[in-house]
Amino acid sequence: xxxxxxxxxxxxxxxxxxxxxxxxxxxxxxxxxxxxxxxxxxxxxxxxxxxxxxxxxxxxxxxxxxxxxxxxxxxxxxxxxxxxxxxxxxxxxxxxxxxxxxxxxxxxxxxxxxxxxxxxxxxxxxxxxxxxxxxxxxxxxxxxxxxxxxxxxxxxxxxxxxxxxxxxxxxxxxxxxxxxxxxxxxxxxxxxxxxxxxxxxxxxxxxxxxxxxxxxxxxxxxxxxxxxxxxxxxxxxxxxxxxxxxxxxxxxxxxxxxxxxxxxxxxxxxxxxxxxxxxxxxxxxxxxxxxxxxxxxxxxxxxxxxxxxxxxxxxxxxxxxxxxxxxxxxxxxxxxxxxxxxxxxxxxxxxxxxxxxxxxxxxxxxxxxxxxxxxxxxxxxxxxxxxxxxxxxxxxxxxxxxxxxxxxxxxxxxxxxxxxxxxxxxxxxxxxxxxxxxxxxxxxxxxxxxxxxxxxxxxxxxxxxxxxxxxxxxxxxxxxxxxxxxxxxxxxxxxxxxxxxxxxxxxxxxxxxxxxxxxxxxxxxxxxxxxxxxxxxxxxxxxxxxxxxxxxxxxxxxxxxxxxxxxxxxxxxxxxxxxxxxxxxxxxxxxxxxxxxxxxxxxxxxxxxxxxxxxxxxxxxxxxxxxxxxxxxxxxxxxxxxxxxxxxxxxxxxxxxxxxxxxxxxxxxxxxxxxxxxxxxxxxxxxxxxxxxxxxxxxxxxxxxxxxxxxxxxxxxxxxxxxxxxxxxxxxxxxxxxxxxxxxxxxxxxxxxxxxxxxxxxx
Numbered sequence: 114x115x116x117x118x119x120x121x122x123x124x125x126x127x128x129x130x131x132x133x134x135x136x137x138x139x140x141x142x143x144x145x146x147x148x149x150x151x152x153x154x155x156x157x158x159x160x161x162x163x164x165x166x167x168x169x170x171x172x173x174x175x176x177x178x179x180x181x182x183x184x185x186x187x188x189x190x191x192x193x194x195x196x197x198x199x200x201x202x203x204x205x206x207x208x209x210x211x212x213x214x215x216x217x218x219x220x221x222x223x224x225x226x227x228x229x230x231x232x233x234x235x236x237x238x239x240x241x242x243x244x245x246x247x248x249x250x251x252x253x254x255x256x257x258x259x260x261x262x263x264x265x266x267x268x269x270x271x272x273x274x275x276x277x278x279x280x281x282x283x284x285x286x287x288x289x290x291x292x293x294x295x296x297x298x299x300x301x302x303x304x305x306x307x308x309x310x311x312x313x314x315x316x317x318x319x320x321x322x323x324x325x326x327x328x329x330x331x332x333x334x335x336x337x338x339x340x341x342x343x344x345x346x347x348x349x350x351x352x353x354x355x356x357x358x359x360x361x362x363x364x365x366x367x368x369x370x371x372x373x374x375x376x377x378x379x380x381x382x383x384x385x386x387x388x389x390x391x392x393x394x395x396x397x398x399x400x401x402x403x404x405x406x407x408x409x410x411x412x413x414x415x416x417x418x419x420x421x422x423x424x425x426x427x428x429x430x431x432x433x434x435x436x437x438x439x440x441x442x443x444x445x446x447x448x449x450x451x452x453x454x455x456x457x458x459x460x461x462x463x464x465x466x467x468x469x470x471x472x473x474x475x476x477x478x479x480x481x482x483x484x485x486x487x488x489x490x491x492x493x494x495x496x497x498x499x500x501x502x503x504x505x506x507x508x509x510x511x512x513x514x515x516x517x518x519x520x521x522x523x524x525x526x527x528x529x530x531x532x533x534x535x536x537x538x539x540x541x542x543x544x545x546x547x548x549x550x551x552x553x554x555x556x557x558x559x560x561x562x563x564x565x566x567x568x569x570x571x572x573x574x575x576x577x578x579x580x581x582x583x584x585x586x587x588x589x590x591x592x593x594x595x596x597x598x599x600x601x602x603x604x605x606x607x608x609x610x611x612x613x614x615x616x617x618x619x620x621x622x623x624x625x626x627x628x629x630x631x632x633x634x635x636x637x638x639x640x641x642x643x644x645x646x647x648x649x650x651x652x653x654x655x656x657x658x659x660x661x662x663x664x665x666x667x668x669x670x671x672x673x674x675x676x677x678x679x680x681x682x683x684x685x686x687x688x689x690x691x692x693x694x695x696x697x698x699x700x701x702x703x704x705x706x707x708x709x710x711x712x713x714x715x716x717x718x719x720x721x722x723x724x725x726x727x728x729x730x731x732x733x734x735x736x737x738x739x740x741x742x743x744x745x746x747x748x749x750x751x752x753x754x755x756x757x758x759x760x761x762x763x764x765x766x767x768x769x770x771x772x773x774x775x776x777x778x779x780x781x782x783x784x785x786x787x788x789x790x791x792x793x794x795x796x797x798x799x800x801x802x803x804x805x806x807x808x809x810x811x812x813x814x815x816x817x818x819x820x821x822x823x824x825x826x827x828x829x830x831x832x833x834x835x836x837x838x839x840x841x842x843x844x845x846x847x848x849x850x851x852x853x854x855x856x857x858x859x860x861x862x863x864x865x866x867x868x869x870x871x872x873x874x875x876x
Contacts, residue, residue, distance in 0.1 A: 135242065139245060140247075143312050146315075147265070148267040152233050153202050159229075160226070168182065174218070186470070200214065201231075207294075208315060209314075211313055226471075228240065239477075247340045253410070268348070274308060274309055282333070282334050287328070340361070368438050369461070371431075373428060386416050423509075439459075467529070491619075494532050500529070559582075560582070566698070566699050567601050567699055571701075572601070588615070609628060634703065635663050636661060637662055637666055638659055642710070646713065647682050658707060665694075666694050713741045714781065721736075724788075732763045738772050741774075747771070748772075748781075787812055797874070805838035805841075806838050819832050819857050824854065855872065
């Protein structure tokens, strides 16, 4: 097994710039294009969550749906493919065209992290999805600047739409860039229209020198929210060295002007961050000193490795006069073939304070490797890894006195990182000539003035309604100017603007939350159980709910499929049918269950005796009702109906067994059964008890003939089986006590049959 070294770096960030979250309940993963199939082997989506309550995450691409359950401390991974093409990797023929079956959408009821990892013997790549923070309408693309042609170097961008009829434009790139694939774009603009869930990928190869860096800084705009992956699959700064440099980015409005990057294990060529302007005339400062000015939006600069500072490890402090993108290139070791790319978030006072957790930090598929953790935080922060305090000494950050960094060794498996200050996490690693970089972090967002509705009859925590990620512990003020608890009670509080204020020491939070409406919760009625006969007409289930439900809700069948609420017993199955309201925000979803059971008479009944047709004792009869959907009860002749399907001590004769549905569905089914009894003995002694012997219960339709023999086979009498019987007399008078034999011939199912046995005459 190859040795794989991995380094994870954590940024504990503080500024007033709005950041973005990678912890969300929905994530999008647009496609990636790799020039060579040999560079794509097993690739996965890894899922984790801080939620203590287990929940299901659904992964969708095209018509394929995969579900996995995760919870805190119990992450999972899903194999997406083992080669190219796959749901993520496009073939050459799939470039420059809308794709319905490429790209992945992940959703869950709780917030979770999602990352994409790919490996091959010589390459590895890592990308972390950004959740809803990835949604936007304006982006600047980054990728690694290249200087030579190698057979598998390229650049790419993958785009996914989240709404129908989304108009997308890619522009502001070198007009000499040449795109690969069919219908390759010409000119200086690429125009695209996508529907929700559709994806689009473009790529250029290093066969054309303009493709080395001519697409870096390209502008992607749209009229509706989209998600963008960008980078190279593969790329390298020089020579034959190359690897995946991929990541998911956020829109222009969500980048910032203050960053910290941490040097990896590479050399001076691979360890260089890229700063890209979003506006003209942007000044860039390195470690507190002016470094350069970027003249135009989309212009970029690679910051030389010599600007990293530190002793035990090195970091770099980047600020700017206007918001910029920062793409960091770094490597797992000195081999330039292990280069990777991280999209770096700006520092923020509103990051989360815990990343719980990074799943399988030492694995991609079945490949195992070692790991380091690197942390950037304020001097007064306390950090724990997997619940344990750290003992390492800090490294200062040049250009600011507020920050220090740490490097921690020896972690593998699932890694959870927590701090008393806001937190972000990244990672990089190598395996021989394969390397990757990925920014795996919990991000926050600056609190904003906003408005919200509240649900009637419910006490609403206003703090949870603030957009962004504010710290708790601030003060609330009501519209009247009076101090407020921060819990809105519809019975006593009024509509209007409520203010939240907190000085965190890192930023001042002063936001207004306007309560605009009190929404009446919906009533989904009360649960009920009903029985519907199979032969019944279709039934409107709404009429079967108890209570006073509101109309307009959603019906779902036992499989969770939405339908119109009309139950057709001839095609629908028994089960729990759910009626609910799921979008009456801000009120909680409500639902009730109507248990519907379809019932019918049996298709057939089968009667089993515990004795043969002819027996010298009473019989036990067991009835099997086969087919049908009912709950059945049983009757012997004209007796009482009973739940048990067994009748005991049944005397001789022809009996009628009936079966019916307890709920009155269908018609009863009946079958007859014959019980024929022959006495074991008789006593013709003149006391008028057991004076004669005969077979009891023979049906006339059997056309029976009955013969009596002595023990030697001599015929003694032929008697009428339907008359009074044999009195034990023969020609010479009464026969003595002894055993006697009988033979009965009879017809059953149109076939002539015989039965022979014996009995005792007692004097």
